[in-house]
Amino acid sequence: MYRFSESLKNELVDNILPFWMSGMRDASGGFYGRMDGKGTMYRDAERGAILNARILWTFASAYRVFGNEEYLESALHSFRYITKYFIDRQYGGVFWSLNPDGSPKDTKKQFYAIAFMIYALAELYRSAGVDEALDLAKELFLCIEEHSSDKKGSGYIEACTCDWGTISDMRLSDKDQNDAKTMNTHLHILEGYTNLYRVWKDEKLAGALGSLIEIFLDRIIRPDGHLGLFFGEDWSPHSTAVSYGHDIEASWLLCEAAEVLGNAELLDRVKAVSGKVASAAIEAYSPDGGMEYEYDPVNGHHNLSRDWWVQAETIVGCVNQFQLTGEQLWLERALSEWEFIRRHIICPEGEWYWAAVPDGNGGFVPNTDDDRAGFWKCPYHNGRMCMEIVERLSETD
Numbered sequence: 001m002y003r004f005s006e007s008l009k010n011e012l013v014d015n016i017l018p019f020w021m022s023g024m025r026d027a028s029g030g031f032y033g034r035m036d037g038k039g040t041m042y043r044d045a046e047r048g049a050i051l052n053a054r055i056l057w058t059f060a061s062a063y064r065v066f067g068n069e070e071y072l073e074s075a076l077h078s079f080r081y082i083t084k085y086f087i088d089r090q091y092g093g094v095f096w097s098l099n100p101d102g103s104p105k106d107t108k109k110q111f112y113a114i115a116f117m118i119y120a121l122a123e124l125y126r127s128a129g130v131d132e133a134l135d136l137a138k139e140l141f142l143c144i145e146e147h148s149s150d151k152k153g154s155g156y157i158e159a160c161t162c163d164w165g166t167i168s169d170m171r172l173s174d175k176d177q178n179d180a181k182t183m184n185t186h187l188h189i190l191e192g193y194t195n196l197y198r199v200w201k202d203e204k205l206a207g208a209l210g211s212l213i214e215i216f217l218d219r220i221i222r223p224d225g226h227l228g229l230f231f232g233e234d235w236s237p238h239s240t241a242v243s244y245g246h247d248i249e250a251s252w253l254l255c256e257a258a259e260v261l262g263n264a265e266l267l268d269r270v271k272a273v274s275g276k277v278a279s280a281a282i283e284a285y286s287p288d289g290g291m292e293y294e295y296d297p298v299n300g301h302h303n304l305s306r307d308w309w310v311q312a313e314t315i316v317g318c319v320n321q322f323q324l325t326g327e328q329l330w331l332e333r334a335l336s337e338w339e340f341i342r343r344h345i346i347c348p349e350g351e352w353y354w355a356a357v358p359d360g361n362g363g364f365v366p367n368t369d370d371d372r373a374g375f376w377k378c379p380y381h382n383g384r385m386c387m388e389i390v391e392r393l394s395e396t397d
Helices: 004-023 049-066 069-086 111-128 131-147 183-199 203-220 244-261 264-284 308-325 328-344 380-393
Strands: 104-106 294-296 301-303 355-358 364-367
Touching: 004 049, 004 069, 004 328, 004 380, 049 069, 049 111, 049 380, 069 111, 069 131, 111 131, 111 183, 131 183, 131 203, 183 203, 183 244, 203 244, 203 264, 244 264, 244 308, 264 308, 308 328, 308 380
Parallel strands: none
Antiparallel strands: 294 301, 355 364
């Protein structure tokens, strides 16, 4: 049997990273905004803050793990573009999107995007010691704490106008509900704060990170182990839907956050709950069929798409549970999931398809209707999966 970690390393260095370095990089600055699922490039597509932050994080992390100078150069190429165009020098924070010429397109301040910039900038400092990146990450942390933190209650609101005013539409995308607080934004603020705390042991940041972990334990994780998705400002639940990918992703990100924070009591609580969350997620997993996307018990609707990011997070979540429990079944699930990805998700022309979808005959076919690279389609989930497994299992596999 092939070595698991070596196989994922090869996928990253031979497929995912070269695709972005050669296929999506704009020599004049940054990265192009979109390639559709059939391989057509759209050089005039808008450029999103999420995509650009995730590209920066991926290449900075790859440089830290593998030491390849080409990865550092790609990270710095992304960093220069972000600091020149995405950072709002007048009001602070990050523009949601840009036109291809670098001018602001959508100037709203979505705290999900700001959190990803913190995540990426902290990684660049962690991997290459770029002081400007750390300084900027600190500034963005203060932006979130000043403008998003709920001073009357707890947690973080979703979005503001460009100058930090109230905004009527706070949704990340058309698929989301227009609610004041969401699991998704809290999960990725947690992620950004965790990475920043690795390199900046600030007391205020430690307090905010600890509070975020508590919010997941007390507010977001439901009694059945699944995550609530949408909430009112008072944390009243506004959705019954289950997002299996977010469940399994949160099961390991919460462990990581508690470990980095270094609070032993909180870490013990998180580890106990992590298994419950991962086990709830695995309800939607099958050894030959990957992990389904979503389920709503109110109407009984199953979204059976096998989205790329859900499959990637399933591997990390399963390996994390294997390491926590020693139960071989978790590792077997990760190995089976990787076989599913290899058969159905990896695109022969580079990168991964958005998803594999049921073909009606018990099999799966690639989803080429959605982007192979774009506003939401990035090298972060699959790239991070590869690096997590390399770092976790390369010495033990």
